[in-house]
Amino acid sequence: MMRVFTVTRKRLLAVLFSVLALVLAAAVGVRGVQAVQASASKRLLPIYNVKTEEKKIAISFDAAWGNEQTQTLIDILKEYNVKTTFFVVGAWVDKYPDSVKALAAAGHEVCNHSNTHPHMPKLSENDIKQQISSCNDKIKAITGVSPLLFRPPYGDYNNAVVKGTQDLGMYAIQWDVETLEIKIKLPPT
Numbered sequence: 001m002m003r004v005f006t007v008t009r010k011r012l013l014a015v016l017f018s019v020l021a022l023v024l025a026a027a028v029g030v031r032g033v034q035a036v037q038a039s040a041s042k043r044l045l046p047i048y049n050v051k052t053e054e055k056k057i058a059i060s061f062d063a064a065w066g067n068e069q070t071q072t073l074i075d076i077l078k079e080y081n082v083k084t085t086f087f088v089v090g091a092w093v094d095k096y097p098d099s100v101k102a103l104a105a106a107g108h109e110v111c112n113h114s115n116t117h118p119h120m121p122k123l124s125e126n127d128i129k130q131q132i133s134s135c136n137d138k139i140k141a142i143t144g145v146s147p148l149l150f151r152p153p154y155g156d157y158n159n160a161v162v163k164g165t166q167d168l169g170m171y172a173i174q175w176d177v178e179t180l181e182i183k184i185k186l187p188p189t
Contacts, residue, residue: 046172
C-alpha cells in the first residue's frame with residue numbers, strides 16, 4: 001500500500017518555521033554556553049577598597065624583611081591611637097616571632113603576605129594554597145587568630161591567586177594608594 005503525502009504551502013511553511021526555530025534555539029544555546037564561558041574567564045579582582053559613608057582610611061604595612069623599626073612604629077601608632085593591618089610573610093614570622101606578638105598585643109591585625117614572598121601567579125594552584133596556608137598556620141600559632149586577609153606579594157595576582165584565596169575562606173586584598181616603598185627615617189626613641 002502506497003501512501004501519498006501531499007505537501008501544501010501551509011505545511012511547507014510550518015516545516016520551514018520549525019526548522020528555523022530549531023536553528024535559532026541552537027544558536028541561542030551556543031551563545032548561552034559562550035556567555036557562561038566568558039563569565040567563567042572573567043578576571044577576578046581582589047578588594048582594592050571598601051565604600052563607606054564614614055570618613056575613614058585603612059592603613060596597612062607589609063612586613064617581609066627586617067624589623068628594626070617595628071617597635072618604634074608600634075609606639076607611634078599607639079601615640080596617635082591608630083590601629084592598622086600588618087601583612088606579614090611567614091619567613092618574617094619565623095625570624096621575628098616577638099614582633100608578631102607585639103603587633104597583636106598592640107591591637108593591630110596580623111594578616112597574610114605569603115610564606116616566602118614569591119610571585120604568586122607563577123605558582124600552581126596547590127602551591128598558591130600552600131603559601132597561604134603555611135603563613136596562616138605560623139600566624140595562628142603565635143597570635144591564636146587565623147587571618148582572613150591575604151595580600152599577594154608585589155601586588156601580583158591572577159584568577160588562580162584570587163580563587164585560591166577564596167577557596168581558603170579568605171579575601172585577597174590590594175591597595176588603592178601606592179606609597180612606592182617610600183623609606184621613612186623615624187626619629188630615634
